[in-house]
Amino acid sequence: MSKALEILKRYWKHDSFRSLQQDIIHSVMDEKDTFALMPTGGGKSICFQVPAMLNEGLCLVISPLVALMKDQVQNLQNKGIKAIALTGGIHENEIIELLDNCQYGNYKFLYLSPERLQSDWILERVKNFNINLIAVDEAHCISQWGNDFRPAYLKINQLKEYFPKVAFLALTATATPRVQSDIIEKLSLKDCQVFTKSFVRENLAYMVFQVEDKLFLTQQILKKNPQSSIIYVTNRKSCIEISSQLEKLGFSTTYYHGGLLPKEKENHMNLWMKEKVQVMVATNAFGMGIDKANVKTIIHLHLPSNLENYYQEAGRAGRNGEKSYAVLLVHPSDLLHAESQFIYVLPDKNFLNIVFKKLCNFLRIGYGEGINDQFNFNFNQFCLQYNLPILKTYNSLKFIDNQGIITFSQEFSEKIALQFLISSKEVIRYISLNSSDEEIILTILRTYPGIYDLKTSFNTQLIAKKSNATEEKVLAVLEKLNAKKIIELNSKQNDTSITFNEVREDERTINRVTKSLEQINSLKIEQLKSVVDYVSNIQECKNKTLLAYFGEIVKEDCGICSYCIAKKEAEKDNSSLITEIFKLLKTNSLTSREIQNSTKARENEVITALQTLMEDGKIIIKPNNSYSLKNK
Known part of the structure; x- marks a missing residue:
């Protein structure tokens, strides 16, 4: 592995690999199919970038995330490494030129979406490349039980026929045991080497607080922890409003959401990255590829749609190893808000048909036409023209994008x-x-x-x-x-652009994906229930609850989450009550009601204290149901 370390030092300026990276690199260098589950911040990209640099040929990287592809390609190019991404909006002539560069220009990385591989002519070109490794990022998208299932992933295993001796590396940051098994099966990984990094973040305290005034508690948290912070909200309006409210309270803030122009995103990002503002208020559009080590606090003001996203967003805190906090503030009305935000806006088959037909009419696409046509698209104008509900319509377009029917680019x-x-x-x-x-x-x-x-x-x-x-x-x-x-x-x-990946066939197009729609809607309902269970469970360590969701069982409480801190405080109070009861029983035998009247403690606290004293052998209960010291 000395050559791998040399590559790491030369291009990435690191002196050593992180946990599991070296084992994963060794596995793919031995041409073994490999599955790697590495939570956010674990350095997944190094696991395919380093071995690709060690071997002759090109690494094929399959990813659904345009922003992440662009980010990784830019980072590689900044290091002097030749890399290309075939993202949406590139015309056929330019794609041919880029593929020629891959074949003859000594390029090391080709990033593309799984939908691109469905184009026969692109696949024909790729089949002739000298591929040294195939990396499948966000591999959970291949599973119907995974977040953001994309049917195009199901066809990736066809590459096995053309590159039987090339290792496959499947990577994901969040996958339950069911999803892990599904990934390995659907990608046809043979004798797969499995590497899973623990989801435990020992320096990260998961806090859930039931509050009436979220802004007030947010203010207290940010004052107590004046370091870099991210506040996550679920919509653009809240993004701007919360940022403005915090500014008025004296905090330096900026905001980030999908509706900003690229230059605005870059400017807002730089303000936060360069420590010119303390707080970034953002929707989940923010965070992909962000690597800021000194984030102290992540605050969620709204319930997330699933624990997979929550874990990734919370995990952006404390990457420098210092004590950090992931705080989720909950109001009694939040469940209704979450259901209206995530569940009631899920489209059914009929609504999907309506949106697809109106989209085709809006863009003036005739029946049997549209394939490979690209359109600039004003989403708000579309909804206004046809009086369509915004969130439900957005979810419809996202769904048919995931199904590969269209490419729905949300770059403003x-x-x-x-x-x-x-x-x-x-x-x-x-x-x-x-x-x-x-x-x-x-x-x-x-x-x-x-x-x-x-x-x-x-x-x-x-x-x-x-x-x-x-x-x-x-x-x-x-x-x-x-x-x-x-x-x-x-x-x-x-605010978007749309590319049609197949011809318009109205109901025939939508009927083909109806079963997938039903499965995904059921999954989203199940995922939100897991979030509600997480915030509602007051009987278990938050770290334990979160880890159990991802199939990792730990015996010990973390000691630093909101549950553990509350438990310690209760035990501390209970200790004082035990001492007080022990003193009372030195003079007289008393019933539990008499003890409660004397101590002014709650009934359940008195009973717990008496049970502790009895278990320790310090008191006994008499036939008349009064308590006295054992040796009295």
Whole structure:
């Protein structure tokens, strides 16, 4: 493993592997199918990135998360490692070019979604690559019992036919025992080596508090722990409101949700990462790929939809090994709120049919048409036009996205379209007088040859890359040209984009996925019940409850969660009561009612104290039901 350690030091600047990483790398280097369950922050990506760097050829990484793919590719490229991601919105010609680079350009990593592998021509290209390892990230998506089941994962095992000697590595951060078994079976992993890292986080205290005023307790927690914190909420409105309320209370905050423009996300993220603000208020859109070691506190103001997500979000605290807190604040009304947020908004077959038909009409897709067509899409406008409930409609689009019928990209974007209003000769004259704008304008003209004749959709990132300029510089040039009436510039905000992966067939399309819809809806109801059980259970250590959900049984209480602290306080109070009762019985034999009247303690506390004294052999109960000291 000396070469693996050398790669780790050279590219990742770490002197040693974390727990299980070395064993997993050794397993895949021996060309063995491997399953790795490593909770969030465990360093899963190292387990396939290091061995891929040790061998000739290309590592194929299958992942459903576009943001994570982009993040990992960027990180690899920053290290000087050649990596490519085939995400949505890339046109066929560009995909061909990227695949050529993979085949002939000495690239080490190709990231793609499982849906991409369903394209026959892409699969044909991949079959001819020199693949040294196939890594399946978020592998729980292959299981109908896993969070975010995606049918496209079921076809990944077909790669076994084309790469019979290549090791498969299945990775996930959260999987119950049932899901683990399902992953191994559905991926057809042979003689699979299984590595599971404990879900125990010894430095993380899980706290559940029943409160009337969540904002007040949040204020107390943040004052007591002034280090970096994340507050999770379930919707964009709460995100902005809570951030504003905390600002008024004197805390430095920012917020993050899926409706922000990419630049806004980056700016808000940097404020928090660079310690310019204490608190990040966020929806679950925040957190993927975030590695900030000194997060002290995670606070959930709303119930999460499932314990898988909760464990991952809570686990972003205390990665530096210091004592940290995962706090879940619960109000009596929260169950109704959670049901309205997660359960009552689940679509049934009829509603799914309505949404799909209206979506096709909205985008003007005819029956039997639409495959591979991509559209900028304003989700709110769509719901408003057809008077559709927002959350239920969103869940419908997410479901048909997971089923691979469409690709529903939730990147908030600003669509730009422009057209030159002056002749090419006048443009050349302008360039001669404004040499600083020359490269950008010439790049635009080379990239969009029809831009004189009609209004053309415009990709600022592409032009920035081709002209070796920043995106801000490109936008500045466009604004200048628009002001001078050289171009007509139109900007339109879109909160999503949609790509159709198959032709429109209305009921036939939806009928095919109805059984899957029913299974997923049942799973979501079951998962929310597990969350409710977790917060309602006042008879068990919170750490024990959470670990048991993931199939890990521990005997000892953690000693630091809200249950354990309350238990210690109760035992401390009970100790004082035991001493007081012992003193009373030194003078007289007394009944439990007489002891209760003398001590002013509650009946159950008195009974518990008397039972303790009897078990310790210090008192006895007489035939008249009075208590006295044993040796009196």
